[in-house]
Amino acid sequence: MKKIAIYPGSFDPITNGHIDIIERGLKIFDKIIIGVLKNPEKNYFFSIEERVRIIKEIFKDREEIEVEPFQGLLVDFVKRKKAKVVIRGLRAISDFEYEFQMALMNRKLNPEIETLFMMPSIEYSFLSSRLVKEVFKLGGCIKNLVPAVVEKELKRKIRENST
């Protein structure tokens, strides 16, 4: 039986911190399904199609990594994928309260599903998708913080938004 975990998030955009967690998760699981949240009530920088496409491009040669959009409750997506574990990254204490609430709510919704928290490498402990976008829009350097394809897509999107 293959050990499968779900790694959910907005990934707007995916960063090297997320990738670090995925690689760490693969030391424990045979397969990781990256669940990309589609929330019509939220204003994303990249559309759901773009976020999924970018992540697929990054992991195109990796059979053990799947990418799928999902809408609605995370626990329903996890069940549909026949998984039992959700991986979430914890960068700092500040992440803890929200993550704790989510994990316990998910447990209430489906007691069969466990949340596994993993710490990224210290060099990514300050990194967030929000900061990446802000720094990039203001002309700062995001080298080593996101894969090259993300930097390229950020450039394209900013050009597209300004025309």
Ligand code: PNS
């Ligand atoms: O990358 P993010 O934005 O921190 O990811 C948050 C995510 C996608 C894990 C969370 O918003 C989620 O699971 N949303 C799906 C809706 C849901 O199940 N809500 C109840 C969770 S307690």
